[in-house]
Amino acid sequence: MPETTPFRNELLDSHCIIDVRTPLEFAEDHLPGAVNVPILSDQERVEIGTIHKHEGPQRARQRGLELTCARFGAMVSEIAGHADGRPILVYCWRGGLRSCSMAVLLDMSGYEVLQLKGGYKAFRAHVAGYFEDFKPPQPLIVIHGMTGSGKTTFINGLDRSRWGVIDLEGLACHRGSAFGALGLKQDITQKRFETILWDSFRTMPPGLPIVLEGESQRIGRITLPGRLYEVMGQSCKVWCQVLLETRVARLAEEYARPEYRHEMGQALERIRRKLDGPVYESLRSGLTEWDVPKVARELIEHYYDRLYYKHRRWIPDVELDLEDFAAGERQLYQFWQERATVR
Numbered sequence: 001m002p003e004t005t006p007f008r009n010e011l012l013d014s015h016c017i018i019d020v021r022t023p024l025e026f027a028e029d030h031l032p033g034a035v036n037v038p039i040l041s042d043q044e045r046v047e048i049g050t051i052h053k054h055e056g057p058q059r060a061r062q063r064g065l066e067l068t069c070a071r072f073g074a075m076v077s078e079i080a081g082h083a084d085g086r087p088i089l090v091y092c093w094r095g096g097l098r099s100c101s102m103a104v105l106l107d108m109s110g111y112e113v114l115q116l117k118g119g120y121k122a123f124r125a126h127v128a129g130y131f132e133d134f135k136p137p138q139p140l141i142v143i144h145g146m147t148g149s150g151k152t153t154f155i156n157g158l159d160r161s162r163w164g165v166i167d168l169e170g171l172a173c174h175r176g177s178a179f180g181a182l183g184l185k186q187d188i189t190q191k192r193f194e195t196i197l198w199d200s201f202r203t204m205p206p207g208l209p210i211v212l213e214g215e216s217q218r219i220g221r222i223t224l225p226g227r228l229y230e231v232m233g234q235s236c237k238v239w240c241q242v243l244l245e246t247r248v249a250r251l252a253e254e255y256a257r258p259e260y261r262h263e264m265g266q267a268l269e270r271i272r273r274k275l276d277g278p279v280y281e282s283l284r285s286g287l288t289e290w291d292v293p294k295v296a297r298e299l300i301e302h303y304y305d306r307l308y309y310k311h312r313r314w315i316p317d318v319e320l321d322l323e324d325f326a327a328g329e330r331q332l333y334q335f336w337q338e339r340a341t342v343r
Contacts, residue, residue, distance in 0.1 A: 002103040004095065004117040007126050009202060011114075016083035018090045020098045021120065029191035031091065031123055032199040035082045037075055039068055039098045061097070075102070076109050083111065091116035091123070124191065127198045131226025137204055138164060141336070142232050144214035145240030145322065147177060147304040148247030148296065151213050154240070154325050162333060164210040166200050174220030177304070179267045182260045186220045194225045209236075209336060236339075238332065239316035244300065246323055251296035261290065275303060 005011070017034040019026050022045045026036040040048065044067050052060035079088060079102075088111055092098035095118045103115040116122065141163075143151050152175070158165055169175050172193055173186045188196075204210055214237070217229045224232075242250075255264065265287055272280055279302045286295040318335045322328045 002107040002113050002115055004115045006117045007123050011089050015089040016086045018079050018088055020090060020092050020102050028189050029195050037079055072105055076105055087112040089114050089116055091119045093119050094121040095119035127194055130198055131228055134227040134231050137201055139209045140232060140235035141209050141211045141238060142214045142235050143238050147308060148251040148300055149240045149242040149322055150250050151240060154322060155211055155213055157325055158211060158329055164204040164208040166210060166212045168212055168215055169219060171196050172219040172222040176215050176219045178271045182263050190222060193222050237316045239319045240322040241319055242322045247300055248293055248297045252293040256292040
């Protein structure tokens with residue numbers, strides 16, 4: 001029988017990771033870098049489960065063999081092609097028959113293979129535990145500022161030789177505001193978000209501070225896991241100062257796309273109850289006329305600035321002038337170097 005192994009981070013870098021679960025299971029979440037080579041289709045898994053429930057495990061296994069035996073050879077060849085000489089790690093939902101069967105076939109075919117003990121379920125527990133007792137691998141620098149400040153653009157433009165960067169909104173496929181879904185489809189699952197975020201922390205360059213954007217605990221329908229939000233609140237906090245005109249221009253540039261027009265109207269309706277009647281009518285008129293700078297200004301003045309950071313109960317460690325992103329990075333780097341020297 002092939003060897004089994006508990007999950008270890010280094011397996012992701014040393015092995016070809018093969019997920020033999022169904023496509024739907026794989027889409028919900030999977031190990032970083034994994035390739036899906038399903039033993040059963042989504043429909044076949046339902047069928048096997050029904051047989052197992054009504055006729056027992058023996059008949060379910062027999063039916064499983066009937067469905068899969070003819071394609072085992074092709075699957076082994078496909079996996080070997082993905083591995084390209086690397087050792088193979090195979091997993092299924094909880095380290096049961098599916099991954100065991102594939103590991104046996106690969107072992108019998110002469111390939112170096114391990115079966116993941118506990119399967120995806122064990123990996124999922126590892127990720128959840130990481131965030132429940134979250135301790136960042138390097139210090140966090142959390143960037144805050146009013147809507148339209150350009151925080152996300154600033155963060156993603158930072159010099160990667162000086163900073164580790166995690167774009168939480170990019171990972172969550174949502175900008176984190178009432179109009180944050182424009183042009184985006186937040187079809188990522190909570191589990192998938194947590195896995196990608198966990199892997200982002202895992203692969204951060206050593207020795208560099210990690211810069212990320214200050215968020216609420218929810219980004220669209222995705223929730224920051226475990227203690228991450230709490231730890232961000234305890235970390236170095238940066239406040240970005242930007243002129244109102246600059247914020248209007250940056251929002252208008254981001255959202256003035258004809259394909260966003262319908263979605264902007266829908267987003268406006270969702271926040272209607274939070275707006276005074278005349279403000280709502282003015283915003284609706286601005287959208288009808290497609291005067292995006294006007295809409296951006298009124299949203300800033302009558303919605304965003306009243307809603308976000310209305311009660312900021314903390315003092316920033318440093319304030320950045322983010323009118324110019326390059327100058328802002330120089331200011332941030334100088335602050336961080338001085339902070340490191342004092343410590």
